[in-house]
Amino acid sequence: MTYFLLRRTFGFIATLIAVSIVVFAVMNVLPGDPALTILGMDATDDALAALRKELGLNDPLLARYFAWVGGALTGDFGTSHSFRVPVAELITERLAMTVSLAVAGMVLTLVIALSVGIFAAANHGKAGDWATMFISQLGIAVPAFWLSILLVLLFAVKLRWLPPGGFAGWSDPVAALRSLVLPTVALALVQSAVLARVTRSSALEVMRQDFTRTARASGLSQRRILWRHVLPNALVPIVTIVGMQFAALVTGTIVIENVFYLPGLGRLIFQSIANRDLPTVQALVMLFAVIVVTANFVVDLLYVLIDPRLKARA
Amino acid sequence: MMHIRKSLQFTTFAMALGLCATAVSAADLVIGLQQEPTSLDPTADATAAIDGMMTQNVYESLTIVAENGEVGPNLASAWEVSEDGLTYTFTLTDAATFHDGTAFDADDVIYSFERAMAEDSVNPSKAIFKPIESITALDPRTIQIKLKNKDAFFLFNMGQGDSAIVAAESAATNNVNPVGTGPFKFDNWTRGDRLKLVKNPDHRDAGEVALDSVTFRFISDAAAATAAMMAEELDAFPGFPAPELLEQFEADPRFRVNQGSTEGEVILAMNNSKPPFDNIEVRRAVATAINRDEIIDGAMYGKATPIGSFYPPHGTAYVDLTDAYPTDTAKAKGMFEAAGVAGQTMTLRVPPFPYATRSAEIIQAQLSDAGIDARVENVEWGFWIDEIYKKKNYDMTIIAHTGPNDMGNFARGPDYFYGYDDPKFTALWDSISTEADDTKRDELLKEGQQYLSDQAVHGFLFQLPLLGVFRNEVKGYWSSSPVLYMPLKNVSKD
Numbered sequence: 146m147t148y149f150l151l152r153r154t155f156g157f158i159a160t161l162i163a164v165s166i167v168v169f170a171v172m173n174v175l176p177g178d179p180a181l182t183i184l185g186m187d188a189t190d191d192a193l194a195a196l197r198k199e200l201g202l203n204d205p206l207l208a209r210y211f212a213w214v215g216g217a218l219t220g221d222f223g224t225s226h227s228f229r230v231p232v233a234e235l236i237t238e239r240l241a242m243t244v245s246l247a248v249a250g251m252v253l254t255l256v257i258a259l260s261v262g263i264f265a266a267a268n269h270g271k272a273g274d275w276a277t278m279f280i281s282q283l284g285i286a287v288p289a290f291w292l293s294i295l296l297v298l299l300f301a302v303k304l305r306w307l308p309p310g311g312f313a314g315w316s317d318p319v320a321a322l323r324s325l326v327l328p329t330v331a332l333a334l335v336q337s338a339v340l341a342r343v344t345r346s347s348a349l350e351v352m353r354q355d356f357t358r359t360a361r362a363s364g365l366s367q368r369r370i371l372w373r374h375v376l377p378n379a380l381v382p383i384v385t386i387v388g389m390q391f392a393a394l395v396t397g398t399i400v401i402e403n404v405f406y407l408p409g410l411g412r413l414i415f416q417s418i419a420n421r422d423l424p425t426v427q428a429l430v431m432l433f434a435v436i437v438v439t440a441n442f443v444v445d446l447l448y449v450l451i452d453p454r455l456k457a458r459a
Numbered sequence: 460m461m462h463i464r465k466s467l468q469f470t471t472f473a474m475a476l477g478l479c480a481t482a483v484s485a486a487d488l489v490i491g492l493q494q495e496p497t498s499l500d501p502t503a504d505a506t507a508a509i510d511g512m513m514t515q516n517v518y519e520s521l522t523i524v525a526e527n528g529e530v531g532p533n534l535a536s537a538w539e540v541s542e543d544g545l546t547y548t549f550t551l552t553d554a555a556t557f558h559d560g561t562a563f564d565a566d567d568v569i570y571s572f573e574r575a576m577a578e579d580s581v582n583p584s585k586a587i588f589k590p591i592e593s594i595t596a597l598d599p600r601t602i603q604i605k606l607k608n609k610d611a612f613f614l615f616n617m618g619q620g621d622s623a624i625v626a627a628e629s630a631a632t633n634n635v636n637p638v639g640t641g642p643f644k645f646d647n648w649t650r651g652d653r654l655k656l657v658k659n660p661d662h663r664d665a666g667e668v669a670l671d672s673v674t675f676r677f678i679s680d681a682a683a684a685t686a687a688m689m690a691e692e693l694d695a696f697p698g699f700p701a702p703e704l705l706e707q708f709e710a711d712p713r714f715r716v717n718q719g720s721t722e723g724e725v726i727l728a729m730n731n732s733k734p735p736f737d738n739i740e741v742r743r744a745v746a747t748a749i750n751r752d753e754i755i756d757g758a759m760y761g762k763a764t765p766i767g768s769f770y771p772p773h774g775t776a777y778v779d780l781t782d783a784y785p786t787d788t789a790k791a792k793g794m795f796e797a798a799g800v801a802g803q804t805m806t807l808r809v810p811p812f813p814y815a816t817r818s819a820e821i822i823q824a825q826l827s828d829a830g831i832d833a834r835v836e837n838v839e840w841g842f843w844i845d846e847i848y849k850k851k852n853y854d855m856t857i858i859a860h861t862g863p864n865d866m867g868n869f870a871r872g873p874d875y876f877y878g879y880d881d882p883k884f885t886a887l888w889d890s891i892s893t894e895a896d897d898t899k900r901d902e903l904l905k906e907g908q909q910y911l912s913d914q915a916v917h918g919f920l921f922q923l924p925l926l927g928v929f930r931n932e933v934k935g936y937w938s939s940s941p942v943l944y945m946p947l948k949n950v951s952k953d
Binding site for chain 2: 175176177178181182183184185186187188189191192195196198199225227228229230235238239242294297298301302305308309310311312313314403404405406407408409412413416418419420421422
């Protein structure tokens with residue numbers, strides 16, 4: 146187990162170093178000049194030169210990279226080129242939005258997917274199974290942004306139950322919750338379609354096994370068999386997909402944030418790339434990398450918890 | 460019974476979430492904007508949305524430009540121009556105070572201009588200060604500005620966001636906390652979501668200001684913008700991004716759709732500095748191959764006015780030159796053949812604006828009919844402004860020039876991305892920009908339009924429209940925009 150943790154930590158650090166080098170290199174190779182994007186088409190050459198100097202763009206590439214790494218190690222992610230405020234401030238103010246959305250999306254995904262998947266497995270071959278599988282197939286095929294627009298048209302424009310977008314922060318919790326309903330549903334419906342199918346097939350697999358038959362033979366109720374015996378044993382593939390989905394959810398919020406004009410990290414990274422705002426892009430990509438790597442790490446740990454047999458292999 | 464309980468539960472749930480549209484206070488105007496700036500300082504960032512929200516609302520300049528393009532008094536309540544047109548004496552209002560309580564006087568004007576003209580200045584329109592020789596305060600209420608050479612656009616330029624008057628005490632933090640002298644004060648900005656201004660009760664014209672507050676919401680997606688208007692979350696979307704979605708607003712009695720004009724000439728720019736577009740016959744062939752009506756119908760859903768040169772149709776000096784090169788595909792084909800470029804491949808690199816990407820596809824088809832293989836490359840803005848604009852690495856591109864009085868672009872010499880260097884036009888522009896008499900200047904501007912059309916420097920396509928959607932209650936909005944700002948002082952909401 147110690148060896149496993151060490152190996153994982155090493156992989157974690159190596160991934161982050163690689164990501165930071167790639168982002169730095171790509172942003173510098175990419176055509177585009179932050180000074181020019183800020184000052185626009187009428188800027189004079191001396192104004193551009195003054196801004197480049199102010200932003201520290203004249204220093205050699207390697208010097209800038211190591212200055213950034215040095216800062217990042219001490220928790221200083223630098224100052225945004227276009228916003229002119231600390232990158233840490235930009236990220237903190239948006240993090241609440243994206244995390245709220247991703248967590249709410251994940252919870253709803255799990256609730257829908259597990260219930261629907263187990264329901265379909267329990268009704269294997271019957272109408273209920275066919276219907277849920279048909280609907281989940283639809284769910285996989287439907288793009289999240291399109292579903293979002295439909296939800297907005299129905300619940301915000303037609304029925305006026307919920308706001309069509311925007312998020313003013315948690316200072317007004319009721320308004321914040323209302324703002325999150327539609328984006329969460331849009332995120333979760335598509336994700337849960339995938340997960341429901343995985344849950345169903347994994348559950349079916351377990352239901353064919355001897356211990357399930359024994360449980361049934363010993364007279365346990367169907368409900369108890371499904372939730373206490375089948376589901377826990379079907380969890381390994383489900384957790385794998387959930388881990389991948391959590392990473393996808395965090396990045397998937399980029400699309401959802403755009404359609405619902407939510408002030409999250411997705412919109413920030415979009416804007417920062419367009420503005421060639423290297424410090425902000427760099428910090429955000431690193432943050433996404435940390436989230437993805439951490440999600441994978443947590444999944445690996447969960448395997449061991451769910452299935453003690455895997456401990457030996459770890 | 461079951462049903463009743465369920466519906467009761469639902470109602471309770473709905474009430475708990477407050478699922479009822481909340482009414483907004485009548486004097487708060489909510490405006491949708493497609494673009495969100497990263498800074499709130501128009502003297503340090505060129506983003507048009509900064510001017511759209513801040514200029515003449517939070518910040519004020521010496522002068523102000525009205526909807527018809529006329530220059531009027533603002534922080535300067537009056538001015539005198541010397542006989543030779545080189546000395547401007549401005550009388551400053553004594554009724555202005557900065558929002559943080561700092562007094563406004565001649566020192567602030569001097570500070571603002573010196574900051575904009577300094578060596579380390581990052582003013583996006585630094586060139587407009589170039590004619591200034593000296594600025595002196597004759598007394599705390601009088602400023603004298605001496606010019607090196609006559610500048611017909613000087614007073615107009617003094618009414619822009621780039622020449623906003625800021626205070627030394629607050630200039631450094633204006634990007635996040637704008638402090639000006641205007642009729643509205645900055646209240647708060649939730650980056651990525653909204654920005655709020657509130658009425659400044661101490662402003663000299665506060666009595667005329669109808670709105671208590673203005674909230675800008677940032678919505679980049681056109682479908683989302685439509686939904687937000689339809690759900691009455693917004694009162695106005697003055698720069699609506701998608702002409703194809705306007706029909707539903709036109710059909711809805713709650714809304715008013717406005718099609719106004721802007722200062723944005725949309726051109727099919729050709730790189731005059733290298734073959735094949737250094738050859739005037741090739742450029743004329745392109746002008747003959749393109750069909751503006753098709754482009755406007757296809758790209759703008761008919762909502763734009765064609766132009767035949769580089770001057771807005773609403774301007775006083777406008778001449779209609781749209782018939783200078785009537786569309787004739789066969790003739791264009793012959794011209795391309797005669798010039799030896801038939802069948803050649805050329806790049807058409809377009810920035811990510813719907814007017815540009817849509818026009819590009821139609822122009823590609825029209826050029827293809829005339830025997831030219833135009834390869835459309837969609838590039839993003841950071842790429843465009845560096846590769847095409849700065850490095851001139853392109854054959855053709857499509858862009859709207861949104862600045863007012865910008866015919867001088869053609870006199871910017873071979874380094875400008877047009878690659879157009881013509882001493883005749885440069886001399887003409889010199890006389891235009893130094894002519895103080897309006898009638899005489901209009902005559903020269905007409906000559907300029909004729910000349911540029913004759914030289915077929917670019918393909919001149921259409922004037923970028925100002926497409927806006929407003930709730931009927933909203934009154935006083937400009938229908939056309941001669942500048943990048945929109946004073947909200949006279950806007951009301953019943």
